[in-house]
């Protein structure tokens with residue numbers, strides 16, 4: 253299974269979201285999933301911010317693009333290819349100021365491409381091209397934004413991720429939100445991390461089961477084709 257794994261925390265060794273995304277991939281391997289990871293650290297290889305040249309080139313029909321426009325879009329094209337080649341995504345990030353890290357927003361801006369990651373049907377409606385991939389978002393939060401918490405209404409991260417990837421065809425992403433971390437006492441923080449690890453173990457088991465089922469289906473389809 254080709255898994256695109258993206259980390260977005262400014263922190264390295266001390267990062268909880270990075271540790272949790274590593275934990276998830278370890279669990280998948282323990283579940284005997286044959287994992288082929290395409291790794292991207294958007295804090296190191298940060299996609300460029302949207303420029304005027306990009307804004308013009310991306311909405312110019314492909315056959316009308318100049319060489320300069322093609323060059324402007326080249327890194328975004330390459331990133332989109334990586335997404336389209338993946339079977340699943342693991343996106344790990346901290347909450348920053350109630351939303352996503354700017355490096356991850358730059359990633360979204362780079363991979364939301366008309367004619368590439370979304371196309372238009374005959375009725376003019378957008379059709380996202382990432383409908384076959386499984387998607388897991390792992391988020392880490394300093395505060396507790398779960399239902400009933402005073403910060404619940406401040407969560408602009410979850411709806412932003414749902415909207416951005418929903419537009420690209422991702423209908424049912426999984427969220428594992430580790431919270432509260434930084435702004436909680438050590439016991440509460442340890443409980444939150446344990447809860448997140450246990451949810452991740454469950455997601456890994458589910459993914460392993462569904463990957464195994466799709467392997468069996470494709471093997472059966474090949475056998476039928478050979479007859």
Ligand SMILES: Cc1cc2nc3c(=O)[nH]c(=O)nc-3n(C[C@H](O)[C@H](O)[C@H](O)COP(=O)(O)O)c2cc1C
Nearest residue numbers: 261267268269346347348349350392393394395434
């Ligand atoms: C610049 C910055 C802004 C943050 N803003 C928020 C916030 O709005 N809400 C929140 O709950 N936590 C916030 N935090 C706390 C982080 O989300 C929290 O520490 C998280 O665990 C960091 O993940 P990491 O360990 O992977 O870096 C912020 C942290 C930083 C550094």
